[in-house]
Amino acid sequence: MSESEQEFQDRVEKLCEDIFGFLFPSALRTAIRLDVPDHLAKGPRTAAELAELNGANAAYLERVLRYLATRNVFREDEAGRFHMTPEAELFRSDAQPSLRDFALVAAHEVVLGAAARLYDGVVKGKTVFEDVHGVGLFEYMSGNPEFAQSFDKGMSAFSDTENPVIAASYEFPAGATVVDVGGGRGGLLRSVLEQHEGVKGILLDRDHVVAGHMLDVPELAGRWEAVGGDFLESVPAGGDYYVIKHVLHNWSEEDGLRILDACRRAMAEGGRILVVDAVIPRDNAFHPGKTQDLMMMPIVDGQELTKEGFQALFAKAGFKLTRIIDTPSHSSIVEGITE
Numbered sequence: 001m002s003e004s005e006q007e008f009q010d011r012v013e014k015l016c017e018d019i020f021g022f023l024f025p026s027a028l029r030t031a032i033r034l035d036v037p038d039h040l041a042k043g044p045r046t047a048a049e050l051a052e053l054n055g056a057n058a059a060y061l062e063r064v065l066r067y068l069a070t071r072n073v074f075r076e077d078e079a080g081r082f083h084m085t086p087e088a089e090l091f092r093s094d095a096q097p098s099l100r101d102f103a104l105v106a107a108h109e110v111v112l113g114a115a116a117r118l119y120d121g122v123v124k125g126k127t128v129f130e131d132v133h134g135v136g137l138f139e140y141m142s143g144n145p146e147f148a149q150s151f152d153k154g155m156s157a158f159s160d161t162e163n164p165v166i167a168a169s170y171e172f173p174a175g176a177t178v179v180d181v182g183g184g185r186g187g188l189l190r191s192v193l194e195q196h197e198g199v200k201g202i203l204l205d206r207d208h209v210v211a212g213h214m215l216d217v218p219e220l221a222g223r224w225e226a227v228g229g230d231f232l233e234s235v236p237a238g239g240d241y242y243v244i245k246h247v248l249h250n251w252s253e254e255d256g257l258r259i260l261d262a263c264r265r266a267m268a269e270g271g272r273i274l275v276v277d278a279v280i281p282r283d284n285a286f287h288p289g290k291t292q293d294l295m296m297m298p299i300v301d302g303q304e305l306t307k308e309g310f311q312a313l314f315a316k317a318g319f320k321l322t323r324i325i326d327t328p329s330h331s332s333i334v335e336g337i338t339e
């Protein structure tokens with residue numbers, strides 16, 4: 001049966017929505033920067049009432065909110081008042097966990113400017129971040145503390161949504177020392193220590209990131225250390241488990257091997273490597289890891305890997321892949337032992 005005119009129109013309109021998909025992150029970031037979720041959390045308001053509170057242009061703001069309501073972020077009633085929705089709740093500054101900081105950095109001009117040049121990266125087989133901003137992502141952050149802070153908070157916010165279920169997906173035995181390599185502000189390590197009695201932890205990240213860590217809570221006293229350093233050079237020695245979560249996908253294979261090598265040299269005898277990342281399935285189905293993989297392309301030289309990709313990377317680094325443990329999040333735990 002041939003396609004009806006209506007079906008054709010529907011298909012075109014759906015594709016056009018995807019073509020305009022770049023507008024959603026910008027509209028969301030605008031609403032968050034104008035504190036709309038926090039204001040609406042106190043009760044429904046019209047765009048004019050919101051504009052009184054945040055200084056925006058009421059007519060422009062109304063158009064942004066009307067569009068976001070088509071994506072279930074906010075709901076407009078017949079009197080023109082906007083309400084919170086379960087999706088909007090996730091963007092409140094006091095939500096636990098909150099996607100606010102993640103949405104803010106994902107649509108930051110620094111990221112979108114590079115993403116607009118995806119074509120150049122695909123032709124060159126290399127990230128365009130350096131072409132656009134003059135230096136690589138992490139060096140850029142060293143010279144731009146405002147963006148660096150936004151990036152670190154965004155990563156931490158995203159991680160908070162999955163850290164507890166990842167920590168619960170692996171049996172860390174009492175007495176073990178877990179080193180979180182590039183562990184950000186320590187969200188995963190905190191979940192590991194909270195959920196596994198008698199385990200000790202060491203957080204390693206860059207100095208300015210470790211400075212803002214979240215491990216200093218009375219319940220975990222005496223069970224952790226926070227260390228500033230460079231994982232391309234060395235990582236703290238003597239650990240039983242070296243967790244590397246959402247780090248390898250930021251680096252070229254050469255640098256990824258340097259990080260794995262630093263872990264292999266540092267680990268106690270019988271130690272294990274636990275890479276936590278998406279494992280990309282070979283199918284046509286939606287998988288958040290496929291989107292995340294594309295997100296890496298304009299900003300860093302890393303990528304998400306398939307199971308075979310992890311096996312090959314581990315072999316080059318002197319590890320044998322022993323298990324892939326799925327978790328309730330889209331990230332899996334890829335476990336390896338030294339060969």
Ligand SMILES: C[S@@+](CC[C@H](N)C(=O)[O-])C[C@H]1O[C@@H](n2cnc3c(N)ncnc32)[C@H](O)[C@@H]1O
Pocket residue numbers: 138155156159181182183184185188204205206209229230231232244245246247250
């Ligand atoms: C994408 S974030 C992942 C953070 C954390 N593991 C998580 O899952 O939320 C990558 C981390 O690597 C850290 N990093 C980048 N270069 C580093 C280096 N040379 N040495 C140590 N940490 C580094 C960053 O500061 C950042 O916290």
